[in-house]
Amino acid sequence: MTTFNFKNVYVKSESVIVGNTEKDGPFGDLFEDYSRDPYFGKSSFELGEIEMTRLAISKCLQKGKIKQADVAYGTDLMNQLTCHYLASELNCSFTGLYGACSGSALVIGHGAMMLEYGSVHNVLCFASSHAQTAERQFRYPNEYGIQKKECSTTTVTACGAVVLSNEFSDLKITSFTMGKVIDWQFKDVHDMGKAMVPAAYQTMMDHFYDTKRTFDDYDLVLTGDLGKIGYAMLSEMMEKERFQLHQKLNDCGILIYDINHQDVYCGGSGCGCSMAVLLTHVFSKLRTKEMKRVLLVATGCLHNVFLTQQNQSIPVVAHAICIERS
C-alpha cells in the first residue's frame, strides 16, 4: 500500500509566478504575475529564481490571509536546493525535498500528510524551476550555440506556491501515492520525457490498485512533464492494458506551451511546470465545476550529472496526488 488517503486537507490559497515564454503560452492569463526578465530584477539567474519563489510565496500567504505557515515544504531543481536561501525568511519549520520534476506532487503530498497526521493548521508547499539555472546546471551554458536533439524538452520558468489547511474550502487533496523509483537502464539524458514513462505508468497502476479506481473515476489524469514523445508512449502502454482513455490522459508539459507555435521542442519540463498547470488550469476547471476529480502524476528524472557521464542509467520516479471538489 503506497497510497495515503486524507479527509481534512483543503486548499486555502495558491499563487503562480512565471517567466516570459510561459506568459505567452495558452494559460498566460491565469498566472498571478510574470516577469519578462529572466533575472527577475536581480544580478544572477539563481538569485532571480529565489526572487520568483519569494514573490509566489508572499502572494500566496497574502491571498490566504495568514502571516506565516506552521510548516513549509519546498523544492526546486538546483544542487542542494536554492529554496534553502529563502527558508530563513519563512520563520517556520522547513524541509527541502528533492524529487526533480516530480517535486510538485511530492511537496503537496508531504504537506497533506503533515496536516492529516500531524497537529498543524497551515502548511505551505512550493516548487520552482527556472529555465536558465537548470540549463546551466544540467546542460550547457545558456549562450552556447548547439543544436539540441528534437526529443529534448524546455525547462519551465515558474514557481507555484500553495497553502494547505484543515479549514474547509472548495478544493481538497484526497490522496497521495508515493512513487517507487524505477531504473530501466535508459541512458539518454536528452530524452527525459521517455525515460520517465515507466515511472508514471507504475505510479498510476499503484494508485488505481490501491484506490480501486480506473480512468473512468477521473475527469482528467495529468502526467507531469513527459512531453509529446513520452505522452504518446504512455498512451500506448495504457491502451495495451485495455484502459479506455477517452481523452482523459494529458500532460502538463504539452499543455503549458503552445507546442505547435512556440519554440519549445517536445514541451515543458521541471517541477514548476506541473505545479503551474495544477494551480491554474486544473484548479480553475475544478472551481468552475467542469471537473470533479483530477489526478496529477508528477514525474521526475533523478539522475546525477557525474554518474550519467560515467555511463550510468537514469533512475526515475513519479508521485501522484488526487484533487477533488469538496
Add this chain to the structure above:
Amino acid sequence: MDQKMIRELSKRHQIPQKKLKNSGIAFLSGGVLSVIAQLLNEGLRQNFSDENAVILVILILIGGAAVLTGLGIYDQLAKFAGAGLFVPITGFSNALSSSAMECRKEGLIYGIGSNMFKLAGSVITYGIVSAIIFSFISYGVSLL
C-alpha cells in the same frame, strides 16, 4: 512491468532526427561563412601582407562570434546553422565566451578563470597531445 517490452516500445517512439536537412544547412552556412572570410581576406590583402591578412581574418571571426554571443544572437544562429558555425573557429570562440559569460557572477578566479575552458578545454588538451604525437612521428619520418 517487463523491461524488454518497454525497451521495444521505446524504440518505436523516436522522433526522427533531421540529419539530412541539418547537414544541408550546415554545408551551405559553413560555405557562406567561408566565402565571407575569403572576401575579407582579399580585402585585407590590399593593405597587409598575405600572412597577416590570414591572421586578421581569424581574429575578426573570433571577435565577431564573441560579440554575437554576448548580444545573445549567436545561439540563435547556431541553432539554425549547426556544424556550419560549430566547426569553424567561431564555435571555439562561442564555447569560450559563453562559458565565461555564464560564470561571471562567481568572480574572476573561481568563475571566469576556472570555468572559461570548461567546454573548450578538451579541444586544447587533445590539440596539445596530438601535436606532441605528430611531432614525434614527423621527426621519425625525417630521420629515415
